[in-house]
Amino acid sequence: MTLALDTLGRLESEAIHIFREVAGEFDRPVILFSGGKDSTLLLHLAIKAFYPAPVPFPLLHVDTGHNFDEVIEFRDRVVAQHGLRLEVAKVQDWIDDGRLEERPDGTRNPLQTVPLLDSITQHKFDAVFGGGRRDEERARAKERIFSLRTAFGQWDPKRQRPELWNLYNGRHRAGEHVRVFPLSNWTELDVWNYIEREGIELPDIYYSHQRDVFLRDGMWLAEGPWGTAREGETLQRKTVRYRTVGDGSCTGAVESDAADIHAVIAEVAASRLTERGATRADDRLSEAAMEDRKREGYF
Amino acid sequence: MSDLLRLATAGSVDDGKSTLVGRLLYDTKSVLADTLDAVHRASADRGLATPDLSLLVDGLRSEREQGITIDVAYRYFATPKRSFVLADTPGHVQYTRNTVTGASTAQLGVLLVDARKGVIEQTRRHAAVLALLGVPRLVLAVNKIDLVDYDEVTFSRIAKEFTAHATALGYTEDAVVEIPVSALAGDNVVEKSANTPWYSGPTLLEHLENVPVEPDPHDAPFRFPVQYVIRPRTAEHLDYRGYAGLVAAGTVKPGDEIVVLPSGRRSTVTKIDTMDGELTEAAAGQSVTLLLADDIDISRGDLIASAGNAPTVTDDFEATLCWLAEKPLKAGARVLVKHGTRTVQAMVTELRDRFDEQNLSSVDSPPSLELNEIGRVSLRLAEEVPLDDYSFSRRTGSFLVIDVSDGSTLAAGLVGAPLPLLEDGVESCTGGSAAAPDNHALVSPGP
Numbered sequence A: 001m002t003l004a005l006d007t008l009g010r011l012e013s014e015a016i017h018i019f020r021e022v023a024g025e026f027d028r029p030v031i032l033f034s035g036g037k038d039s040t041l042l043l044h045l046a047i048k049a050f051y052p053a054p055v056p057f058p059l060l061h062v063d064t065g066h067n068f069d070e071v072i073e074f075r076d077r078v079v080a081q082h083g084l085r086l087e088v089a090k091v092q093d094w095i096d097d098g099r100l101e102e103r104p105d106g107t108r109n110p111l112q113t114v115p116l117l118d119s120i121t122q123h124k125f126d127a128v129f130g131g132g133r134r135d136e137e138r139a140r141a142k143e144r145i146f147s148l149r150t151a152f153g154q155w156d157p158k159r160q161r162p163e164l165w166n167l168y169n170g171r172h173r174a175g176e177h178v179r180v181f182p183l184s185n186w187t188e189l190d191v192w193n194y195i196e197r198e199g200i201e202l203p204d205i206y207y208s209h210q211r212d213v214f215l216r217d218g219m220w221l222a223e224g225p226w227g228t229a230r231e232g233e234t235l236q237r238k239t240v241r242y243r244t245v246g247d248g249s250c251t252g253a254v255e256s257d258a259a260d261i262h263a264v265i266a267e268v269a270a271s272r273l274t275e276r277g278a279t280r281a282d283d284r285l286s287e288a289a290m291e292d293r294k295r296e297g298y299f
Numbered sequence B: 001m002s003d004l005l006r007l008a009t010a011g012s013v014d015d016g017k018s019t020l021v022g023r024l025l026y027d028t029k030s031v032l033a034d035t036l037d038a039v040h041r042a043s044a045d046r047g048l049a050t051p052d053l054s055l056l057v058d059g060l061r062s063e064r065e066q067g068i069t070i071d072v073a074y075r076y077f078a079t080p081k082r083s084f085v086l087a088d089t090p091g092h093v094q095y096t097r098n099t100v101t102g103a104s105t106a107q108l109g110v111l112l113v114d115a116r117k118g119v120i121e122q123t124r125r126h127a128a129v130l131a132l133l134g135v136p137r138l139v140l141a142v143n144k145i146d147l148v149d150y151d152e153v154t155f156s157r158i159a160k161e162f163t164a165h166a167t168a169l170g171y172t173e174d175a176v177v178e179i180p181v182s183a184l185a186g187d188n189v190v191e192k193s194a195n196t197p198w199y200s201g202p203t204l205l206e207h208l209e210n211v212p213v214e215p216d217p218h219d220a221p222f223r224f225p226v227q228y229v230i231r232p233r234t235a236e237h238l239d240y241r242g243y244a245g246l247v248a249a250g251t252v253k254p255g256d257e258i259v260v261l262p263s264g265r266r267s268t269v270t271k272i273d274t275m276d277g278e279l280t281e282a283a284a285g286q287s288v289t290l291l292l293a294d295d296i297d298i299s300r301g302d303l304i305a306s307a308g309n310a311p312t313v314t315d316d317f318e319a320t321l322c323w324l325a326e327k328p329l330k331a332g333a334r335v336l337v338k339h340g341t342r343t344v345q346a347m348v349t350e351l352r353d354r355f356d357e358q359n360l361s362s363v364d365s366p367p368s369l370e371l372n373e374i375g376r377v378s379l380r381l382a383e384e385v386p387l388d389d390y391s392f393s394r395r396t397g398s399f400l401v402i403d404v405s406d407g408s409t410l411a412a413g414l415v416g417a418p419l420p421l422l423e424d425g426v427e428s429c430t431g432g433s434a435a436a437p438d439n440h441a442l443v444s445p446g447p
């Protein structure tokens, strides 16, 4: 390794520093882990931060039930491979016992907030690592690396703590918790370049493959437990890949021939659309969709 | 040349910061089509004829409603020459703390003024904050040059006044550059303007791409705050005991003699470990794990330093505070100080002076420090702590002042960091009879 760190080296060092700060100052941290690329990257960095000791935190997945099978299979394999502990909070359980109600549009992404907050309370988690990046969206651009949340999990953008130098203030009162974002300063392209450099394995759906999809609101959606093509929409076989992986009912695929990491990097570098804009219906709801969900306690 | 530049913008409200940042992103093609579509739509909804580029950065609902920026926003953009991390900090007086935040890690400050108004109180305040926090270089963007008919005389007058103020703050002339721009029309932001034939300097982007970035000095003495002790206790690594941290200053090699502070115990580095293998050397900014020859008691909060050049250990010191809380600071206040990886109880024993950033003078023994005020204080700590002067290192000379009861961050603290004071209170800073330049503005860039 050379002495002058390059961009990826600097980002890696910063993320490792953040993981170690949390390990040193919090009692019950947890890593949000869905098996998607950002959370897989988070876990990779956590493993590096504590090597050769095991990662001193459990993982938590808020499972909408609208998953891609390949991602769940990948999630479980990674957990087993590293001997980690995974808690799964199933949105379905909250719906079954009446704590949540299915939305008329069938989308479950917004329903993740309550199971997330309930799990945080139940397990007394005091630091929750998320894979959010500031380049994803305008409201996220104003997020701190250590983001204090009230006992109701709420984010108040006007009452954020100033974040000075690399000194993080994680003090909080009983019942409050801190969301921690080690990937804050990464861009989508940094993530892919790092995945290539480190040889990090991802679920196959990030690379091009054949899938039956239908067009809705300008996005290619796949069939699944969340439903299928409605009248006027036709299911057709396309060569696609996913740029983000979330709830299947609102995560769209993009037409792509990028079958390996090199092709994906070339495609991301040339892309004229942000990853959320291209593939996430939930962010298109209003100009402030992400801010509103964050205020309510979303990731 | 460094591949990354961290910059912070500052200026007062409506000077055009958000528009300028939006223009930089737009003209460097850093804005992707869907984001741009959203801005076009929102601008049309507001009845605007041309897209309002400030909407690219003002992301919060109340910001868009009020047409202002409330919180520091971080932006990432790149050209073939460099990557940029830009902290866009709001201009209202009540948000000066955001300027402090943005400045704490910036290598370059971009200050904006409205060409019709020139250098105003807020410009002087922001320049002083940037100087105090050790931002090595400044750019003054004289914006809205279109509204003064691209007038050279107006520009030169503002540039001269600003240079005088910056020099008084300790900047050398080559560390300060003034550029006439129109964020709205794009003049001299990315493209050279035909409207300012009298201006031969670089555009803002050209300057950002080429400005030298001072690297972390390699000959600085080694500093390593211990974050965490790694003890796997597995069969394979039964006796492994590694000290995890980020090198704050200097370099380290196996074989180096070190001292652990505050205990003063000495040992030798045997190994620098990472998951990618052992390193033969580690430098400032790198996260590593150190293994030592002796089994000594070290825990989070300790500092490992080069044995030959260690910081002083003290429980009594002088510091400069940028007060960031609504609640004023009074002498006798009990607070927490977070320095490196250690948090200790502390008392502010004396308010020595308050800095008047307009006149670059100071007021002795103020009754309090109010929100956004800067002053020198004396602090007494419950435990001894190893301290470097801020002018030696932004990482080991900085600390947070934290509220004991609600945990909020009250102040940015700088060990020592004498304020740039004019010798005999000049009335304004346009005089040019500045005090001897103080090199505290030229410390190494932060993390």
Ligand SMILES: Nc1nc2c(ncn2[C@@H]2O[C@H](COP(=O)(O)OP(=O)(O)O)[C@@H](O)[C@H]2O)c(=O)[nH]1
Pocket (backbone or CB within 6 Å): B011, B012, B013, B014, B015, B016, B017, B018, B019, B020, B054, B067, B068, B069, B091, B143, B144, B145, B146, B147, B181, B182, B183, B184, B185
């Ligand atoms: N004529 C002119 N107007 C500008 C220029 N830059 C910004 N403005 C306008 O000044 C107002 C304030 O701009 P904004 O970017 O929100 O300022 P901020 O408060 O510093 O972020 C808006 O109406 C802009 O369109 C410029 O270079 N020329």
Ligand SMILES: [Mg+2]
Pocket (backbone or CB within 6 Å): B017, B018, B019, B054, B058, B068, B069, B090
């Ligand atoms: Mg603004």
